[in-house]
Amino acid sequence: MKVLIIGGVAGGATAAARLRRLDESAEIIMFERGDYISFANCGLPYYIGGEITDKGALTVQTPESFKSRLNIDVRVRETVTAINRKEKTLTVQKADGSIYTESYDKLLVTPGAAPVKLPLEGIDAPNVFTLRNIPDTYKIDEFISRNKPKTAAIIGGGFIGLEMAENLKRRGLEVTVIEAAPQIAAVLDEDTVCDLQNYLVTQGITVKTNVKLNSIGETGCDMVLVSVGVKPESELAVSCGLETGIKGAIIVDEYLRTSDPDIYAAGDAVQIKNFVTGGDGYVPLAGPANKQARIAADNIAGGNSTYKGTQGTSVLKVFGMAAAATGLNERAAKAGGIPYDKVFLYSANHATYYPGAEFMNLKVIFDTTNGRILGAQAVGSGGVDKRIDVLATAIRGGMRASDLCDLELAYAPPFSSAKDPVNMAGYVIENLMTGKVKQIHWHQVDELTGTPGLQRIDVRPAEAYAGGTIPGAVSIPLTELRNRLGELDKNRPVYVSCQTGLNSYIACRILTGHGFNAVNLAGGYRLYDSVRRAKNN
């Protein structure tokens, strides 16, 4: 069997290696138009920031190592210019311009994705960059070393843009992140990104949202990084007539086979099924790309592996903060037409009595009809990746809220609490679903303000209340509530808030036990205030 692979980065290299392990005798040729294969694309920002100092660390595999370890013929600086499906050949152009054809029995297409280019005036200026590969990285690094820019604008506040904000700041630049949407980090919802956005300000990063530029010059910065997402590099696939879908991504079946049964595709160029909704999507991420590549290789070698969809699990570190997400966010749940609600926990990553505990804002989105976990997001300084990985696993397993309650996670004071934040999320959802408590959300607070007869109480200690509260809330500390029930009117709902939503839940249970109609503010004053501050930044 002769297998050709177009593209030698994450997907192509993974598939080639797996294919060799499955078939020692196959002829495998991998074409990469660039200079490097299998490089550490996710590490590039850290090379620029100086956290990674060894160039060699970015290029773990080389054409030579692929030959000696895997007996794979890697052809760098050769560009595939056409897929000739009828002849089952590729047309290949060498660096010297000469052209040849190569035949295949099976073809794997892993071209990846390219940065979206904005139609801005000045986009081609020498101080404007994108970051996708190793030459991009060296260009940025050399520009900074030589030109010593003082200010940088990052156009696009996605995860790579934010990683670069940290790393350019590390290089001593004043950094402004400019985002056209109302918020940065679109995988997060407004009520989780708020903490991240407020934190970035404390780290000296200027974040501008809702800003649509016409020209690069408007940034007023010495250098500009454009990081507004990627699009599939599917031109070859399109021109040979393979079916494509969202954003031009190549359509594949669960076996990663394209509309041509002898051509497979994987990685950032393919359209995927959303694992949670079953709908079509385009989610270019390294983890899924690697998994797809391995599955494609299995099937090329005659196996029977299937890819069951992408759930968009991702994580960002920026300075000392982490933000992570898995499954559906609210926009996706709405788009999928799924009836959902959400809970918020403000939980410590480990026992608070053990030094170094850090709180995280954990949001879990669930299906209100059956308690199925649809998605989760977390922002905080420690243990964020762990909780999102546990929830990602729960989502993969089709778990419901009650299953989160039952999860038996590793507890010792340096690692967690006897009730892990994920267990707590299950408890809160169960309490909602069994009617033990009702809740409203931060965005309903201002909608309700001004309603005639609105009855609001804040059950935090008086000192906390003095520092700011929900509009119109009266202070009744939790410890006084049972003795002050007479101050409240049973004929009107009592909206209860505290700092995080936990003590107010206890207050709601007290009120309910005494015949009141109590409603808890999810996430408490802390979340309400964080969203407001993020908007006003």
Next chain:
Amino acid sequence: MKVLIIGGVAGGATAAARLRRLDESAEIIMFERGDYISFANCGLPYYIGGEITDKGALTVQTPESFKSRLNIDVRVRETVTAINRKEKTLTVQKADGSIYTESYDKLLVTPGAAPVKLPLEGIDAPNVFTLRNIPDTYKIDEFISRNKPKTAAIIGGGFIGLEMAENLKRRGLEVTVIEAAPQIAAVLDEDTVCDLQNYLVTQGITVKTNVKLNSIGETGCDMVLVSVGVKPESELAVSCGLETGIKGAIIVDEYLRTSDPDIYAAGDAVQIKNFVTGGDGYVPLAGPANKQARIAADNIAGGNSTYKGTQGTSVLKVFGMAAAATGLNERAAKAGGIPYDKVFLYSANHATYYPGAEFMNLKVIFDTTNGRILGAQAVGSGGVDKRIDVLATAIRGGMRASDLCDLELAYAPPFSSAKDPVNMAGYVIENLMTGKVKQIHWHQVDELTGTPGLQRIDVRPAEAYAGGTIPGAVSIPLTELRNRLGELDKNRPVYVSCQTGLNSYIACRILTGHGFNAVNLAGGYRLYDSVRRAKNN
């Protein structure tokens, strides 16, 4: 409804709080014979070591806070001396010796467990301690401050003993851990505990295994901590005729109800079902105790919650190392009669090109008939708790090896790799189950040594080979293997090793592709050598 609760630590306090939230009007009385309720028992070693300096941090809840927040009548320093089931009353003795009775509609028994006392000569000497509660903690702390001991022996190498080893060392003592069994940390298998044991030696802790003492004096140490496990404090339950089982633990059904339908029990005094095998067990852990307490409270309040068993998820930090486990270890798998095998990964906690990557030894035990994940253990400096939590969730979800392959976990270079170690474990198991590779284990190496015609190769680079190898292994570096196949005999198995089991797997695939019968050494030379060193320490 009137509910009495015997015991005010983890289980009792959790149940009381939940019960109040479910029933505002119930009369709830909690009896605690000690001075403290709901204290941070898992934090006690760190107070002794000085990492926790605030006494108040250990006692988050007090009788006063339980009264003011939860309207619960907490009676400390009152000892329940009898449960009178027929009358549905308790006999209670106050600190002044006076006795009274208190009636109940429902009773919850959460007495916890007490340290096992060894029948050693000198066990009652003033320099011999156990550590289970706050008075124990203060006693040890004061002894060290006043008597300035130079040497400490810890009898029992369980998790608490090892935590104390670190914390006594922090106080400047020379520490020896003395364990009667052949290894410390019995929840781990010999081939994961080895790394922990070798590490402790580098931290200046002396570890003696297989040592059975007759007297405290044999330790020759200035102070001794006895930490050889706990037994249920079920005397009250026994004397009123409740059914008990393993180690005298109280038998409860899935609703946490004892053999008396008006009496519930939870926490370290109850017998549990093993979640993986369904068999009976005794696993005293804080996480399960808290979950059981909440479920018992739900049912006392008329709900319908069930406890689905304990899987023994636990984690230990000792100096800079973590060890964690979930589900079955090999002894438990054997005892359960489940056909199993195991895989070993030596994986970095995050991308190796990002600074600070640390390797962990990850072991996953699976059912060879269907690939179900039975248990996992990990030892390493970073990310150990995360992987065990993910695997604990997978076990809860009944996942199989192929599900581990599919898990979509959060990846960015500071947190993981595009293929997380848990994904890798799934891949290795799948390769075994689909016959792509055969493996032997470290303990089979010495069994095979000396077999006539034994054909062993070590595929590491020559420099690694020069530093030590498997007995009789010939050096054929992986990159030379395809050219040196002629040196091997196809009629005999080829046993292949490398450093960790990964390159030798690739070698096995090459050999298989050329018609050899290849067998991989799981965990590689590293694991074989680590177990050997741990035994010789």
